[in-house]
Amino acid sequence: MQLRTRALETILLEKGYIEPAAIDLLIETYEKKIGPRNGAQVVAKAWVDPKFRQWLFADGTAAVESLGFSGRSANHLVALENTPSVHNMVVCTLCSCYPWAVLGLPPLWYKSAPYRSRTVADPRGVLADFGVELPKDMEIRVWDSTAELRYLVVPMRPAGTEGWSEDNLADLVTRDSMIGTGLAKSPKDLK
Amino acid sequence: MNGAQDLGGMHGFGPVVPEPNEPVFHAEWERRAFALTLAAAMPGDWNLDMTRFARENRPPAEYLAMSYYQVWFAALEAMLKERGLVADDEIDTGHSLHPPKPVARTLSPGDVAQVLHRGAPTERETKRAAKFKAGDKVRAKTINPVTHTRLPRYVRGRTGTIERVIGCHVFPDSNALGAGENPQWLYTVRFEGRELWGGNADPTVAVSVDAWEPYLEPVA
Numbered sequence: 001m002q003l004r005t006r007a008l009e010t011i012l013l014e015k016g017y018i019e020p021a022a023i024d025l026l027i028e029t030y031e032k033k034i035g036p037r038n039g040a041q042v043v044a045k046a047w048v049d050p051k052f053r054q055w056l057f058a059d060g061t062a063a064v065e066s067l068g069f070s071g072r073s074a075n076h077l078v079a080l081e082n083t084p085s086v087h088n089m090v091v092c093t094l095c096s097c098y099p100w101a102v103l104g105l106p107p108l109w110y111k112s113a114p115y116r117s118r119t120v121a122d123p124r125g126v127l128a129d130f131g132v133e134l135p136k137d138m139e140i141r142v143w144d145s146t147a148e149l150r151y152l153v154v155p156m157r158p159a160g161t162e163g164w165s166e167d168n169l170a171d172l173v174t175r176d177s178m179i180g181t182g183l184a185k186s187p188k189d190l191k
Numbered sequence: 192m193n194g195a196q197d198l199g200g201m202h203g204f205g206p207v208v209p210e211p212n213e214p215v216f217h218a219e220w221e222r223r224a225f226a227l228t229l230a231a232a233m234p235g236d237w238n239l240d241m242t243r244f245a246r247e248n249r250p251p252a253e254y255l256a257m258s259y260y261q262v263w264f265a266a267l268e269a270m271l272k273e274r275g276l277v278a279d280d281e282i283d284t285g286h287s288l289h290p291p292k293p294v295a296r297t298l299s300p301g302d303v304a305q306v307l308h309r310g311a312p313t314e315r316e317t318k319r320a321a322k323f324k325a326g327d328k329v330r331a332k333t334i335n336p337v338t339h340t341r342l343p344r345y346v347r348g349r350t351g352t353i354e355r356v357i358g359c360h361v362f363p364d365s366n367a368l369g370a371g372e373n374p375q376w377l378y379t380v381r382f383e384g385r386e387l388w389g390g391n392a393d394p395t396v397a398v399s400v401d402a403w404e405p406y407l408e409p410v411a
Contacts, residue, residue: 022299030215096259181209
């Protein structure tokens, strides 16, 4: 694949269809700049700021844009609220739709056949693969991203974090907790 | 198309295996395949739905045997060839052998941030009223187009409830064919797990898809 991609890149360069600096910038952007830390800031703010939280659930796209995250693969962002009675999980059974602007590029497992096939039929089994067990009576709500809406799960705020700053809270927000295959870390997990 | 991309509900793939501390890319060629795909969309002048169809439009055994970025790369080559931007002999030799085809735009480094910031909103104005409202019972139609569609097989023929009227959005089934955006009302439709998977399924599970109006019919 290394040879094939290099060959195609050479052809596209020689034809003037691509500019090398743009290629480098695209890679750098998604490898270094855009990642789950963006989403963690959104969640931490929703935990401490009731007005922002309300806005986030009413108009996710605008609320997230106010923090500087917008555009590609988050033009229509919907935030999903985890509660003691409902746990949300996000999947794209047809391809790999994922809210790039807030979570970066998806991990390999999210794009894999096991995750895409099983999440809609056996979400508790998938959660078990991640070591997560939820109460038997909790509703598991799976969102299959079949259109251009992109979903961001807002996990429940862990106990024992009263008075924490947004920055410190963001350290508790894992990528998986914003997809719904995990929960936010508790303070003792940070040690 | 009823291809291997439509995976919801299939068995036999085994457990989900998360990779601790996973890097964004696993090889240099993946970086290139990713960025070339994004950059080539401008001279290629194709839309997202055409890209998706180019990825899924291959024999199921082949699709499932390929890695994620192998599928991306194969689709990129196919689209470049289809549009006459790159020829087979060029791919074989790894060099440009023919004059470039004039293209309207290329992606310059100065535009990258703006292009990513803008993204590709798919909501469109409409004067038509939405046929359904929140709470309506609907059935996902039984359709089997050989072309691109975003109605997964596991909901076809099943009854659900409109949870939310999203807006009027570009219709992928048309857009993928180059037949225009043909915007249609889009809804979040909730299906109970037992409706999808049978009476023995977990009663606490519900699944939603986002479905365009042409995919849905009213249930009396």
